[in-house]
Amino acid sequence: MQFDFQGNVPLFQQVAEQIEHAILNGSFPEGEQIPSTTEVSTSYQINPATVLKGMNLLVDKGILEKRRGLGTFVTQGAQEILLQKRQQQFVECELPTFIKEAKRLGITAQSLVKLIEKGYE
Missing domain, CATH: 1.10.10.10 (Winged helix-like DNA-binding domain superfamily/Winged helix DNA-binding domain)
Incomplete structure (x- = not known):
């Protein structure tokens, strides 16, 4: 810690x-x-x-x-509770900033989806 x-x-x-x-x-x-x-x-x-x-x-x-x-x-069940909490925080806090920056850089939604899918490979 x-x-x-x-x-x-x-x-x-x-x-x-x-x-x-x-x-x-x-x-x-x-x-x-x-x-x-x-x-x-x-x-x-x-x-x-x-x-x-x-x-x-x-x-x-x-x-x-x-x-x-x-x-x-x-x-x-503590891990599941915490995972759901972290996922919600990501969607509400991190994702909007990420999308806003992608738009600012001229990255289209389609390109962004492809990049994300590639990252999951």
Whole structure:
């Protein structure tokens, strides 16, 4: 996990995003326990309350679940939830900028589709 202590994104949000990334790349598999609040806060010198706030964001979204006396675990289906979220973000945020730039450069829709298809080969 990497954190930007000087950036504009609050640390608790960065904690949540880093955990999401670890779930998506398979570092934290579904059904498995993630590092405790204390482990994360000690390893990265972040206030435990900040780490807890980030983890609670993911609990509220159904990505993580707390098991009393056992710890915090990745829920079944968490990867799918995160993939859908990332796909929606891509379509809403990245794609319009991409299309706008392609238009500005004079790339036609047909050419763009061909380039995308070629990229998938």
